[in-house]
Amino acid sequence: MTLRQVLVEMSVMEQRYRAVQDVLAGSSVTDVAERFGVSRQAVHRWLAWYQEEGLEGLADRSSRPRSSPGQTSTEVEALICELRRNHPRWGARRLVYELGRRDCPGSIPSRITVHRVLIRHGLIDPTPRRRRREDYRRWERGRPMELWQLDIVGGIQLADGGEAKVVTGVDDHSRFCVIAAVVRRATGRAVCIAFAEALHRFGVPEEVLTDNGKQFTARFGRGGGEVMFDRICRENGITHRLTKPRSPTTTGKVERFHQTLQRELLDDVEVWADPEEAQAAIDVFRHEYNTERPHQSLGMAFPTNRFTAQSTEKQIPLRLPPTLDTTIPAPRKPLLAPPPVPPSAAVSATVAAASSATGDDVGLAVEVTRLVPASGNLTICGQQFWLSPTRAGLPVTLWADTTVVHLLIDGVRLKTVPSRLTPTHLRQLLADDAQPAGPPPITTGPVQAGAPIEVERLVNATGLISLAGRQHPVGYHFAGRRVTVRLDRGLLQIAADGVLLRNLPNPLTAAEAASIRDARPAGPPPTPSPEPVRVERRVSCRGALVIAGQRIHVGNAHAGRTLVVEAADTTFRILDGDQVVAEVPRTTTKSIARFKARKPEPPRSKRPSTPPAKATVG
Structure with a gap:
């Protein structure tokens, strides 16, 4: 048997012991290292282990480093988990963006690091992709109004038992939603009316991209010919492009808009009273999507920042079929200037307006x-x-x-x-x-530098409001409410109906506050709410809960229960239904950032029942 075969049969610990004994017997380190097939440094390391710990020091040990300077700190991980629990729809990219807007302790982690933190804490389920991201071919037009993507989506259940559809359209370059019209039946005429209204408001795009639906093309129709949508495109110089059959990824941008619309609006309402109610809600969502919601594919910019409607110099008269032109309503919010008026007509209009106006119209x-x-x-x-x-x-x-x-x-x-x-x-x-009218309910006019201002805002579904081109969190529990935002030096106050809801630090500089749209001079400060703030907390297994950084012990009897905490200026009162569990003095000055329990209490029907005691004989 050769020496190599003998060494294979020997354990690693035995080989190290033999090598150490040979060196201690007088052999040189170089000869021993050559004979055992290792480096001289390894033999010196074995000698040091043997001298410090004896024979046990020669056993295998973990190669894990004792410290990791690049490891994500526990504070950053806690902030990531807190944001994810408060906003379950935010992914890793959105969380990285939100960490950059907050006072993140330490450096901002990368997207893959945030993704691994979410997996480690069980906040997402890692599922392999069917196709890798690099397998998709991504494309985007170079400027707005070059290509519109159009489609139709359902999912609006009406009170009368029917289902309405939404005709949608987005600009390929900016992701700006140009069409979001609710129709009872997605006929070719209804689709053309929605399309024509968008042409009135924004101008004529160079191309449109649709699927092969019968509302858009007669490509697979029996009679062939030209549908009304094709006619509108042809007479206005619009190139109509069609996707391959069964290829929804070609119109991926409008399909992604459908997913956002479904998740953030349509899933929250099971039945709509009528199409008018659904249209009003979609109009509000569309405005928020275009102007107040950051888009990941745009580098967290807003679609309105990249969209520009067609200028009046390039605009040509819109040509529509005679039977359709009479049904187009006037645009609800014109975005284009009216066509130029000849000088003679302008002078005549000015004289007529001056003759019809009276001094009573002023004020x-x-x-x-x-x-x-x-x-x-x-x-x-x-x-x-x-x-x-x-x-x-x-x-x-x-x-x-x-x-x-x-x-x-x-x-x-x-x-x-x-x-x-x-x-x-x-x-x-x-x-x-x-x-x-008498005097106005509030004072409006120019805003003075440094003076308190206020502005109306609608809190979106994730608890954010838009101020000075950026979004700021005000509380997830205010989602869907229209509030008054009052900026007074270093304080940002959230109020509704003149009642103060929340105080926050002012995140804006004086220059940013001066650039807020629709701002007005602030009225009197809102009155504090007579009712204390009510939040929910889940009691830990040791009978404690934490609110605003203060730990309150309520007893092991309440472990696992979700209790209500009334937060006043000087006290915290803990309630279990109508019963007062505890009332403690408030020792923290931190503001309450979370209003819902992280993990709700399981229903009684799903709680594990206590096993019956075994009967004893004796």
């Missing part, structure tokens, strides 16, 4: 009362005001002039929006049932 303001319709979308003289179906049937008072409209219910101002009413509209309202 003309009216007050009118209307009932909120079932859809929650009130329309006056062509201007729409979204008030939510929850206020259906309530009388709302509108204070309106040519610059601003205030909406009030029972004397409490709900919101203030820019006015699109003309003096003619105001005189028409006075002739009907309106009354001359």
Whole structure:
């Protein structure tokens, strides 16, 4: 038997012991290392282990490093897990973006590091992709209005048992939603009306991309010929491109918009009263999607930052079929300037306007009362005001002039929006049932530098509001509410109906605050809420809960239960239903950042039952 075969049969520990004994017997380290087939450094390392720990020091040991300087800190991991639990739809890329906007302790981790943290803590289930990301061929047009992607999506269940559809369209370069029209039946005529309205508002794109639906093409129709959509494209110089059959990834951008629409809006409502109610809600979502929601494929920019409508110089008269042109309603919010008027016509129009205007039109303001319709979308003289179906049937008072409209219910101002009413509209309202208005409910006008300001904002589904081109978290529990944001030096106050909801540090500089759109001089400070803030916390297995960094022990009898905590200025009161469990003084100055329990209490039907005690004989 050779020496190599003998060494194979020997254990690793025995080989190291033989080598150490040979060196201690007088052999040189070089000869021993050559005979055992290892380096001289390994033999020196074995000698050191044997001298320090004896024979046990020659056993195999882990090669794991004692320290890892590049390891993600526990504070960053806790912040990642907190953001994910509060916003379950945020992925790794969105979390990296949000960490950059917050005071992240230490360096910001990479996307793959955040992904591994989520897997390690069980917040996502790692599933292999069917196709790798690099297997897809990504493409994007180089400028806006070069290509629109159009499609139709369902999923709107109506109270009468029917299902409405949504005609959608996005700009390929900017992901700007140009079409989001609810129709009862997705006929070719309904699709063309929605398409023509978008052409009126934004201009004519160079190309459109659709699938092979019968509303868009007669490619697979029996009779062949040309459908109305193809005719509109041909007469307006639009190149109509079709996808391959059974290739939905070709129109991937509009399909991705469908997924966002379904998750963030349509899944939250099971049944809609009518298409008008669904259209009003989709209009609000569409505005938020275009102007206030960061898009990952755009480097977390907003679609409106990359979209530009067609200029009036390049705009040509829109040609529509005669039977369709008469049915196109006027655009609800024109984004293009009117076509140029000849000089002679402009002079005539100016003289006519001057002759019809009177001195009474200056400062003309009216007050009118209307009932909120079932859809929650009130329309006056062509201007729409979204008030939510929850206020259906309530009388709302509108204070309106040519610059601003205030909406009030029972004397409490709900919101203030820019006015699109003309003096003619105001005189028409006075002739009907309106009354001359008194002083406005709030002061509007130019904002002075350094003075307190306020602005109306709608909190989106993830608890964020848009200020100065960036999104700021105000609380997930405020999602869907319209609030008044008041900026007073270093304080940001969230209020509704004149009642203070939350105080936060002001994240904006003076220059950023001056650039906020729709800002106005602030009125009096909101009154503190008479009711304490109520939050939920789940008691740990040791009978404790944590709120705003303060640990409160409530007893092991409540372990695993979800309790309600009433947070006042000086105390915390813990409630189990209507029963007061504990009331302790508040020793923390931190603000409450989480209002829902991380893990809800399991229903009683799914709780493990206590096994019955065994009967004993004796």
